[in-house]
Amino acid sequence: MTLSSFFGTRIVLYGIEVTEIRNNISRKLWRKLLKKVDWVTTRTQNSQKILMSITNEREVLFFPDITFALRDLDMNKYFKRIKTPEIYENFILWALAMPWSLEELQNKHFKDRYNTLVSALIDAHHYIDRVFPDCKNVLVPFLHPSDMAFAQNLISLGFDNAEIYQGSLAEIRPLFAKAKLAIDMRFHSVIFSMFEACPFAAISYSPKTTDTLQDNRLKCFTEFGIRESSYFYREFDLNKDEFLELIDRISDGGERKADRENLMSEALRGEEKLISWLNG
Structure with a gap:
């Protein structure tokens, strides 16, 4: 950014998010960074609020996640083929995230927390199998190899009537248009569920994730704490009972869906505003 400023090149921060700024050093670094940039948009209203509290020298805009502006027709420009993978007529998607690294899992504390999470997810899986008895379970690893190892371990420990999705990353989003239900941990699995x-x-x-859902007035989530970090929630276990109640509300149609058309139009408006600024 310093080099860009020196050579007079405009700098854009587009579709970023800031979860929390916990100390004065981070605040000072952000203040310096924001002085160097020419255009800033955030993808959550909370991020916009945090950055605006740091500086009054730079306008900070908010638009929905930029992914919402990317239609399937647009994706065809970058991939040779985009199709809905032919898996099953009825299926439940599980986009689970491995919360801890292999190194962390050598520590008894994290290993115990991992086992508690696995037990809760397997119980939830068996419950969902009773609610959707005719559905296959498809585990979709977003991040390799960690999510793949997580999926394999779940199946070996009792996550039955299931298989691991083996298709390409380019074909993941259309899966969400066909699924009866998705269980989402990865951020973009939430984005894909909303879009589809x-x-x-x-x-x-x-x-x-919570900020994005609240921006869209969606209550279809429960929270889970991984570690002491501004990017994650501090440690607390998944509340299995709360999670099962949430699944009940969704299966009964008691939870509203995201307004896809509004999400897309707002994201496109943000894209158009940036292009207009670049051409101005």
Whole structure:
């Protein structure tokens, strides 16, 4: 950014999010950074609020996640083929995130927390199998190899009537248009569920997920704390009973879906505003 400023190149921070600023050093660094940039948009209203509290020298705009402006037709420009993978007529999607690294899992504390999470997810899986008896379970690893290892471990420990999705990353989003229900941990699994108007229950382990859902007046989530970090929630276990009640509300149609058309139009408006500024 310093080099860009020196050479007179405009700098854009586009679609960023800031979860929390906990100390004065971080605040000072952000203040210096914001002085160097020419354009800032955030993807959550909370991020906008945090950055605006740091500086009054730079306008900070908010628009929905930029992914909402990317239609399937747009994606065809970058991939040779985009199609809905032919998996099953009826299926439940599980986009689970491995919360801890292999190194952390060598520590008894994290290993015990991992086992508690796995037990809760397997219980939830068996419950969902009773609610949706005709559905296959498809585990979708967003992040390799950690999410793949997590999925394999779940299946080995009792996550039955299930298989791991083996398709390409380019084909993941269309899955959410066909699923009966999605259980989402990865941030962009939440984004895809919202875009495709898929009924979903989110396990939010970071403020950015909760902020995004609250921006869209969606209550289809429960929270889970991983570690001491501004990017995640401080440690607390998944409340299994709360999670099962959430699944009940969704399966009964008691939770509203995201307004796909509004999300797309607002994201496109943000894109158009940036292009207009660049051309101005």
